Amino acid sequence: MEEYREVPAGLADALVPVVADLVPMLRGRIPRGPAAALGRLGAPDAKPDVFGLVVGPLVMGHGESAALSRLRSLGEPVSERLLGALELTVDALTVPIPYEVEAAVPGPDETPHTFGFGMIGGPCAETVTAVRLLDQLRPGLSTLIVALVEELAGHEALVPLLEPPPELTGEKELAAAHGAAHLALAVAAAAPVLRRAGAPLLAGTSAAVVGVALGAVSALLSESPMPSAYAAALLEKRRADYVLPVSASGSASVRGHRFTLAEHTVLGEPDFSGNGLAVAVPGGIAVRTGLGEGQVPVSTRILERAPDEVELDWWDEVVEFSWRAERGDATLSESDSRRHVRTPPWPGDFRVRVHAIGRDGEERERYELMLWQAPPGPDIVHKRGDRLGYVVRGEPVPDIETPPEAAYRWIRQSMLGEAATVTVVGGASPAGVLRAFGADPAEPESAQELAAAFDLDPWVAVLPVEGGVLAVEFNGFQGSYRPVLEPLSREGRTGSLFWNINAVTRLSFADDGDVLASSELGYSEEIADPEVNQALAGLDFGGYRDRLEKGLLAIERYTGYRLRKEDLERMVEEDVAYRILPHLPELYPEARDADGSRAFPGHGPLGADTDRLAFVPEETLRELAWRAASAVAEHAGVTGDPVIAEVLTERRLSREAKLAARRSQLQAYREHSWLWQALHNATNPDPLAAAIGALSAARYAAGPGGEDLLEHARRVVRQR
Template sequence: MEGQGKAPTGLVDALVPVAEDLIPLLRGRIPRGPAIALGRLGAPEARPDMFGLVAGKHSVMDAAESVVFSRLRSLGDGLSERLLGALELTLDGLTVAIPDEVKAAVPGPDATPESFGFAMVGGQNAETVTAVRLLDQLRPGVSELVMRLVADVAERETLAPLLAVAPESTGEAELAAEHGAAHLALAVAVAVLVLRRVEAPLLAGTSAAVVGVALGAVSALLSEIPMPAGYAAALLEKRRAEYVLPASASCSVEVREHRFTLVEGAALGETDFSGNGLAVAVPGGIAVRTGLGEGQLGVSILILEEPPDEVNLGWWDEVVEISWRAERGDATFGEGSPHGSRTPPWPGDFRVRVHAIGRDGEAGERYELVLWQAPHGPDVVHKRGDRLGYAVRGEPVPDIEPPPEAGYRWIDESALGDAATVTMVRGASPEEVLRAFGADPAEPEVAEELSQDLDLDPWVSVLAVEGGVLAVEFNGFQGSCPPVLKSLSEVGRTASLFWSIDALTALSFADNGKVLASFELGCAGEIEDGEVNEALSGLDFDGYRDRLEKGLVAIERYGGYRLREEDVQRMSEEAVGYRILPHLPELYPEARNPDGSRAFPGNGPLDADTDRLAFVPGETLRDLAWRAASAVAENTGVAADAVVAAALAERRLSPAAELLARRSQLRADREHAWLWEAIRGATNPDPLAAAINALSAARYAAGPAGESLLDHARRVCRE
């Protein structure tokens, strides 16, 4: 136990009768919640405290701290403050005689130094924490003496009945509560006698030091002594009652000698995978044959009540189903596995379906285990598809030609893995591509600084490659926007693939200033252009496996260049990026039904009245739109600006106005974003869309005139 050495026998003997008297009294004052939290300290497999009372935020011990102080802080302020509140009145009214042995062993008030320093770590501290820190500075070693005395007194046989749990107690929480309360009562009894002898200045008469020292001491004790008899069985019963299906988890597992295991204990000896080439039952669990020899691999596990409805074959190379016998349950992938990755905590026969991908090395190797309770049955091989499986089974290894997308499987582990846009422009120069993006070739910047810019303005890197230019946006998307695609395709045939961390994607093709196709992967629909269809030929985007990789194959076919891993590495090493001045989003007409009503009714700047705008004459709608834009300009104080005034008077965007509208999309220039939203919205060729867009902007940016403007629009709707 922490704090070496035994206390003098005579001193321990003198404390025992006092503890016998005080334990029943103090035990009855200890709240159940903190008692449970303390009682579980010796049960590492117990679930975290439900009351949030144990918080190990201060578990790292400072070199200057006593063991007791460190232990107290590791429990968290909530527990100690609650116990102080519960015990304070009892301790303040407690009268005890200090044995002579305590007086002889513990220095009295005269031992207090004339001067001392005092410091606390952090800001606000619990009273108990402050008191124990002060005690350690005034009387070094006293708190650790209490800790040794508590441990030694607890060993006395005469106290065993007072520290034991009641025979009728069976529940996990009940056993933990009695265990924690009894030992804390003992620790408080010992601390009272020692600290009342000390009577240090600033501590005399306070219960905070008593409770704090007792908590630190009992924490050390309870962490090392055995749990009560029957606790392990009660904990298992509790876990079984609380185990909810379905359960799932993902984790990283350790691979050794080309295998990982899901077992109740250590898997020993050789494992024969020759039966199905992937998985085999072992005592208390299963073992899985991997392509990786040593290291870490990602595994997900899904535990069900019933067999899954379908067998998922599309994503995986190999899928095998086997039976295994759980002797007690709680099989894990190894020490430190997440709680959710454990199998059910009960014995029985189980089926497990093992899915594997990438064992041949050309893809990210990964596994999924689907498990449910079922009678023992024969192995079932649902799919065979990798070379390793054939070799392990001792079968002739077929010549399995990897699909074209396999050559792009490095993308997940690259700098583009989470989110990016890759654009290929044929027959163009880097300068032409940058201008088409809206970037200035004469203003390169450090890519790392651009990526860390909190303004998150768009930027792009370019690389001259065989046959054209490769443009990459790390975590950007401008290359998927129609205005950019049109601009790029005016200088060369263009294809781009965008993907985000939220699994959004866009595969686009453009030529001669026209977007030929742009769609979410798996949602292409009918495409008229023959060359786009040729680029997509044979690529199945319906499944989730290698979807990005297949998109890159389509770009390669259409753009004439194969993106290489070294291209991305080279761009990262060169670390040159260019800020993009975004193009303006496309203006779309308001969708209408055949009878002229809005296709998506019930919302808009006039709420339900917005739907009435669909039946207002076009010229009236156009006037409403520009009236709204003018109101925003007046409210923002820029109506007299020459560029703004010209746009309002001419009802169009001049090149100068378009430039300002584009700049308003950047973080540094967003002061007048709503103004340009209103003006540009008013230019929409569709009068209904123009009115709705401009009124929407005015609703937020026209100030006091906004409500009057909206009221006027409502009257127009009803006339």
């Protein structure tokens, strides 16, 4: 049962002289860093931290005292650092114990010495252990000290001791003085009480004194106002720390078809009729949305100066106007300010450029806000393009033609949104498409299980559709490779689009066993095939908007099939997929300049000497390549394998060898993947590429002999 539910009358007054005598000395022993963290507990905007750790939230364990819970919330680095700084001083203190303390707190001879207690849990801070044990031995004593510290901190004789010196003006200095003074008071109050208690084990030790004091001061400072000079110091610090440019992405809460970036709550209904998109309001700006209620994505960029260009391509509407910040620190409406950028923490005139897309509901609605300091200027409408803008401005709504690629905008919110390859093969059968991918039509598996395995082995799902077959690789890319496109196009005219989360793309067209075009979206190249050119006609891939959608439209034009959301949903519902045995990577010749040197010098298995391989005779390059492949086989101990022996003798991959090399790309057959890379690279028709590729693989797969192999190659090139 807890005791000491209230501070006995006269106890605080009796301790005032003791505390007043000890505070100046104790305050000087407290390090500035953790003292500042304690001092900031009442200033949430200051993000209190010590040693890079934010002071944690209060979470009270079952049956814990407030002192123990508050102590744990500070974190082990804080409490242990302060114990280390104070323990020798506390142990050496000569502390008078007033009569009132003796009367209120029973001494060790006045309490039973026979007791039982239990403690469970892993290793924890010494202060936490001490306070936990104190609560077991003397229930309620830490609660008494917490209440006593709070009363003493408000005592008129001690308040002047807690005020920071007037000469301190910096944020950290004020926070440290605030924290150190209150911790010193708490230690000075706890020491005589715990010395009087003198519990059999830990009650009078420095760990218990400092631990209880930290719990008490955490409770006190979390609810206490900061020093009067602190607000100005914190603002000055935040201004000094605010470095432009600043950017962030997140979301804003929409209420009544608007969101705000403001210093305080925006009252009333803003008038958007001027430009139809955004307007300055007292303390911030308001933006008119198509969405009525909910969340919209918003990116914010705060710049040093006006941007060099106006970005129009991506956006439907772009407007610019002036806004006067009253004090700064504007944030997005009802957003978590810790996750979103704030405007500069100072007043002044700003220009604001608001970009919007998707307000008509035909695609994902999102916004970008750009701000920079500038004198007031006229409103500028850089672009008008959505129907909502015309309605809000009270203007006739023109016929805004929806581009044909808009039919594919659903793809961004689908399960293919981040990464996939979509391949369409006209006039083909599912079995023929699967075999061209390198899959076995007789071995279906669950697509969900393959996706959940996440072992990076490739797989594909296929679906018969009108006029052909749809093949989808969820986060895969085999359908973008020439060795797959060529056999696919023998089944029928083939179009393929790959994309991933890093904005890497590849749009490919193939027919009758030939890849007619395959390149990054927007990459300009001459295409001889008129039907491919017709599929690409009028599609501008130079901008960022609807690039994937335009790629899918080009495939539709080329193959005659439009990818539909319901087809993808049907494919997912059927939950059937097939593992792919990957084809071998394409072997490319080493690029050379007109003089025969490497087009991209300075890298390779021999370092700078790799470039000198370009001037070694072809026969010597072949010998280097197969010497490297043999070294890898010897290190792997597989030279006696008949398939590998044949490869090394014939210097080509047999049908069995190609299958083994393909399997080596799968997780279950990775043991000799570097070996098969060396053998495959050695077969490159270009001798220079063969030597470089095989030597590169041998670096990792030839074991101790790898360096000898590379040194031999260096000697060869240096003799030329």
